[in-house]
Amino acid sequence: MSDHSMPAQVPDARGYYGEYGGRFVPETLMPALDELTESFQSALADPDFMGRYEHLQATYVGRPTPITYAAQLSKTLGGAQIYLKREDLAHTGAHKINNALGQALLAERMGKRRVIAETGAGQHGVASATAAALLGLDCHVYMGSVDIARQRPNVFRMKLLGAEVIPVESGSKTLKDAINEAIRDWVANVEDTFYLLGSALGPHPYPLIVRTFQSVIGIEARQQMLDEVGQLPDVCIACVGGGSNAIGLFHAFRDDDAVDLIGVEAGGLGIPSGEHAARFADPNLGRPGVLHGTRSFVLQDADGQIRETHSVSAGLDYASVGPEHAYLRDMERAFYTTATDEEALAAFQTLCRQEGIIPALESSHAVAEAIKRAPTMPKDAIILVNLSGRGDKDLDTVIHEIGEDA
């Protein structure tokens, strides 16, 4: 992936994607972000570092992940042919390991033995705990107590992997508050601690680092489409919480003008309800603002207080979105839509029964969009869905939502 790992036009040297991005953090962290930027750039230019990363991706994570033709689902829908990029098959069960492994190697290179991470659904926490165990780092994961309650299997996995899970009781007790606490920890311990941030957000250089380590998804998928299907997809679809799996898929296709890029936000109980995490879809609540160190679209009230969000999937339940997504939206290079809780749960069950794949509730939002869109497209059209994670972690939630007699 070394050939593709350098940024294209964005971000600029200050970490801006058009008018989004930047670095809005307390002064204590500014020198650490400078140091991180320099270390990251020198690591990228170091063939030994990238070689080790790629070797571990192949021998430990299990990359490349395949693409799977969803034959029965495509036939049932009667329109476009649907392919799935199988990030659910990566070690730890989601794309999050691509970034966690890259950043953990970076922490090791910088001589920081203590890593902290935030997690929503727990996938990034598990990936961070895994990478830390592999490299012998000391790992602490902040997680909202609401998310701890709805993602219990992942909490236990993190503990098994030797990480400390720190419950966050402030605010809405979800991902937003976990990030606040992780940043507070970093401010207090910045000299010996590496903040292993899990999505394509936060202050520069994090959105760039995360995109770089996640871009393997799109690089592989694009080549697999050419090699195995003989053409590029017409549409790429990915769910968007912070947006790391989406940016990882989209980045390789950015210059393929004929390929539509579609991000799916959490529509929750529906946009009119206000109970959602759809930053782009709700003009009353979603506006440019600054949260967690970056300028992007943020769900907020008229006074600029950050809104509490709702989604059936903990990983999409977040008030802001990676700044590059705001930029791609403004540029009309990517388009963003929503799937409700109900649509995601229906897509979850459909994929289970028709393809024998239990998707993460996050990824089910992307599947829901494919299910809506495929019937409107011709049979020779192709949709590529990023199946960003597997759904074992979500079984408690799904049982609660649809009952045991699924």
Added chain:
Amino acid sequence: MNEPVTTLQGTAALAAMFEGAKAHDRAAFLPYFPIGYPTYDDSLAAIEAMAAEGVDGFEIGIPFSDPLADGPTIQAATQVALENGITVRRCLEAVRTLRARGVRQPMLLMGYLNPILAYGVEAYVRDAHAAGADGLIVPDLPPEEAAQVKSACEKVGLALVFLLAPTSTEARIKLVTAQATGFVYLVSVMGTTGARDHLPETLPGFVARVRAQTDKPLVLGFGIGRPEQARQAGELVDGFIVGSALVREGAHGAEAVRALAASLRRALD
């Protein structure tokens, strides 16, 4: 005890504040208190009571849902303020009311960036000035990102205070001291706001590194809560801020806040 500063506002009022304290051979004491804690009326009463004790200036806290530079005490207090329906508009109204009630000391508005963006940067600075505020402290706004806020402040003469931390490099000390107006805010400890048992031993070295690069007033904050710490801070810098310790007293009413402020103020004489 206070120098009359009624005709001065903004950076000029802050300069007069530091001169006044210096004339008495002591550091300036600036309490922090959030509007709306434990209620709107109580917060105003606490600030008025501290003003009467002869504190030198105020950091007026504006609540935000995600105060990532703040420790548990101020997080909890500003959360109460939000639950009390406190908005940016209400905080500006509080400044206007305090001026009307005769509070003359300089007031700096301390609040995070997003509510300012939501209000509109130009409008916020204009309305803050009109209400009688003298400066802004925005903990998540480093000078690199501050061009718009800075030019708005310059237009009306409001101070825009930037922060330095023990981690700041020489290059950053140079940048921040060049850009800050009013004073430079030195964060004494690594971490969030909140009273500590001891100020770090590295503090004199940090202050000296900054002093070597600027003549602007230096104000120390974070971790100071007791008279002996106030005295210690007063020997190192031109002013100091106490927040969490006063906010904790706020739960017991304005009189408790006044009493702690008085003991901190007396420690400087």
